[in-house]
Amino acid sequence: MKVISKFIADKLNCIPKNIGKYKAMNVGQFQFLDSFQHMGMGxxxxxxxxxxxxxxxxxxxxxxxxxxxxxxxxxxxxxxxxxxxxxxxxxxxxxxxxxxxxxxxxxxxxxxxxxxxxxxxxxxxxxxxxxxxxxxxxxxxxxxxxxxxxxxxxxxxxxxxxSSGAELKLMTDMNEYLMVENRIRERMTMTLYENMNALYSEAMTQYIPTEMLGKVSPEEVPDIQSIMPDAEIGYMLELDLEAPVHLHDYFADYP
Structure with a gap:
């Protein structure tokens, strides 16, 4: 990639997967895709x-x-x-x-x-x-x-x-957008490894967010344990927590 960039740096842009692999490479009007990202077999x-x-x-x-x-x-x-x-x-x-x-x-x-x-x-x-x-x-x-x-x-x-006909609503509130963006982790993280039958098909039957309805005060948030997994309205919580000094090392690896 370094060699290519010497000749066409002004026309080259990429979508990297990591420092050594790329999902896509655009050179001018041409786009090169990694077919393995579509068909994960030899x-x-x-x-x-x-x-x-x-x-x-x-x-x-x-x-x-x-x-x-x-x-x-x-x-x-x-x-x-x-x-x-x-x-x-x-x-x-x-x-x-x-x-x-x-x-x-x-x-x-x-x-x-x-x-x-x-x-x-x-x-x-x-x-x-x-x-x-x-x-x-x-x-x-x-x-x-x-x-x-x-x-x-x-x-x-x-x-x-x-297929579902769901319409995604754009986020127009900058504070809400930043709240979500700040929680995107740029590296793979795992706290617990579990498996189940029909793992992926089961995930496809679950609710996914389509719009932000707005902020609510802490008093308006119901008891977290009472919110059902298939509830039509879900919540994203932003918390200010204090961890005792003696637990800092314990929590250092996550998130």
Whole structure:
């Protein structure tokens, strides 16, 4: 990223996940998204989900057809290519070796450079086919275009509001906005690890806030323990607390 910024710093902006990873990178009018933020699986598994159907690989078919290859050869590229990486510390399977050898022979590779280039072309086209199919599915189901979202979670959040018909009200009171913003933590925090059956689907059935109704005085707030989880009105509490000096170290790690 430092090298790129030397040449196009005025056109480059990013959405970082952390200091070494980026969710999106914008260069002028072009946006580069991290497909793993949408499809959290390896390319091999994603391609297998397409079932090897010709209509699922239009880009691969078009690209290699224009290069003069027939369909019986192109079908060999409807799966993840075989390329051994030292960092995987794994040997190649007999099945994968036979496939790689067949690709080498059918495409008449003369040297490893040609095989390397074919592998890269295949990988790029496979990922593009997978992402296009992913986009088409959700366009049909939700009418949302995933290419406009940085991650699947962002899209699912919009899908939730779209399907529920809920309308988000803008926060117009600066003090209320700052109250919420000041409570956003910029790092991952965990106080208790728990799990349950249907954890994520259960969370999707819970109430989420859609608007700030305004401030209330402490006297107007009901007993906290009497507020039901499915109550139509919830409360965000701002407290001034004093912790005894001898407990400071105990609380130092949280929040």
């Amino acid at each position: 390319l091999d598994k994603l391609v297998k989900c397409l079932g090897g159907k010709i209509e699922k690989f239009p880009l691969t078919v078009n690209y290699f057809t224009e290069k003069g290859y027939l369909m019986d050869k192109i079908k060999l590229l409807f799966r993840k290519g075989i390329f051994l990486y030292n960092w995987t510390n794994q040997n190649i399977s007999k099945e994968n070796y036979e496939h790689a050898k067949k690709v080498w022979q059918v495409f008449k590779m003369k040297n490893f450079e040609e095989y390397h280039d074919l592998y890269l072309e295949t990988d790029v086209l496979l990922l593009t086919n997978v992402f296009m199919n992913y986009i088409i599915i959700y366009l049909k189901d939700d009418g949302l275009d995933l290419s406009h979202y940085v991650s699947a979670s962002e899209m699912f959040n919009n899908s939730l509001y779209k």
